[in-house]
């Protein structure tokens with residue numbers, strides 16, 4: 016554990032605090048990308064923080080979870096967000112221009128989203144409600160798991176479905192701190208994070224790895240022979256082998272120039288990682304890296320001005336575009352990939 020992580024972690028806690036103090040549910044105009052930027056913007060009203068983006072098998076969406084606990088879907092033919100699902104029936108007092116950090120333990124905070132494209136079921140990692148699933152028509156999601164080995168999840172975060180086997184891989188970032196205390200996970204050097212597997216045929220949860228320092232996003236390789244897990248506090252990505260001859264083996268896949276959040280694979284088998292903060296610098300700009308299957312950085316996507324995008328949490332590549340979600344801002348951004 017290197018010491019230079021701590022200043023970076025403090026920087027992110029401080030910047031985030033400042034943003035939250037500013038009344039983060041209003042769409043502050045200076046928050047939105049400036050006019051004439053080469054991007055398309057999808058503003059969200061009365062909520063913030065589209066942390067993860069997912070598309071259904073028809074390319075519909077994105078779907079994303081926001082600060083008031085809703086999962087919303089971008090309905091392209093109507094040019095608006097529609098309500099898709101919720102993770103708890105207790106919705107009284109959840110919505111509206113409030114500070115949702117105080118209501119999220121009751122209202123839910125959906126983070127990771129991943130479709131099983133065979134069944135069209137959407138799997139949800141909700142920071143407070145655990146692992147859930149909802150069918151293609153949305154509505155109230157059904158809880159699947161809230162604990163493993165007798166220890167409750169406290170900060171369920173990333174999820175990915177293996178499209179071949181139907182197995183679900185997900186992370187619990189900490190068993191000590193909640194999502195709204197995420198800064199403490201870093202500054203306390205918390206090591207209680209876990210990588211987990213849910214088997215939908217038996218409803219059993221297995222702990223694949225423990226003692227992780229803020230495990231966050233999770234992605235599967237193109238052939239399904241390994242998983243990648245971003246370990247936020249350690250600024251690195253771990254590789255967990257699934258392929259039978261190496262199953263359970265763990266390697267460091269890549270060290271990153273900042274604090275990683277979510278990770279996603281593209282069609283080519285490369286990975287996009289959203290990075291927050293670079294060597295303790297301000298995080299008021301956008302940073303993402305693309306890695307190949309060996310963990311080499313192929314490309315760095317940077318918006319030093321923060322004018323087009325910033326505070327990225329999730330980068331999803333589809334059909335020549337990058338879609339960018341953020342746990343802080345009230346919009347999703349779509350950029351054309353420059354060749």
Ligand SMILES: *[C@@H]1O[C@H](CO)[C@@H](O)[C@H](O)[C@H]1NC(C)=O
Nearest residue numbers: 073075090091092093094097
């Ligand atoms: C948009 O598509 C949805 C589902 O495909 C449909 O239910 C809805 O009526 C469409 N809206 C318009 C305005 O065409």
Ligand SMILES: *[C@@H]1O[C@H](CO)[C@@H](O)[C@H](O)[C@H]1NC(C)=O
Nearest residue numbers: 131132133134178179180181
């Ligand atoms: C796809 O779904 C069908 C029915 O929902 C199921 O019988 C089949 O096993 C699934 N296949 C995979 C690969 O998950």
